[in-house]
Amino acid sequence: QITLKESGPTLVKPTQTLTLTCTFSGFSLSNAGVGVGWFRQPPGKTLEWLALIQWDDDKRHSPSLSSRLTVTKDTSKNQVVLIMTNMDPVDTATYYCARALGKIHDQWGQGILVTVSS
């Protein structure tokens, strides 16, 4: 059974840095073709892709956010970490991680609602 779970703060202040961890089980990030992607969804809005890290440490970031985003993996811990700097109220959203087979995201975590407010 494949599971993913996002963890981290649910409230951050403007200008702060957000660090989210995706802890997964049922697959390995050391297997060829496997990756973990990050997405977000502001309340009532559509989904936005943020980043993708692959088994070989190849990384892709949304160009509009690339200067603020860092994604890393710890294969031994089955974790992927997303760091987003300089948070703003417009970054308030539910953040999801998902397993990627190639670029197809087939299994998703439940998501974590992050609110940016002073």
Add this chain to the structure above:
Amino acid sequence: DIVMTQSPDSLAVSLGERATINCKSSQNILYNTNNKNYLAWYQQKPGQPPKLLLYWASIRESGVPDRFSGSGSATDFTLTISNLQAEDVAVYYCQQYYLAPYAFGQGTKLEIK
């Protein structure tokens, strides 16, 4: 960036009838080398994460009922839900994974008439 546009924004269909959702990409997402369309369809119910329904535009994910089908190529795609069931009430999204950023459509809200 590739922009994905869905139509309609919302849709009400009677139980047992057919629902059709359209998705248009601003660029060709058919990769000629492997003849695959880099398009996925997701279903999202309130308070839940997206659920993958179809990938490569028409391949059903394991466990997805066969009343869900996908068609189209290059820039124009369709999700068809036949014999609509009450549990199909959700928001449906298309997503291209041809070129980063892997954009989603704005979503189509499906309700029962």
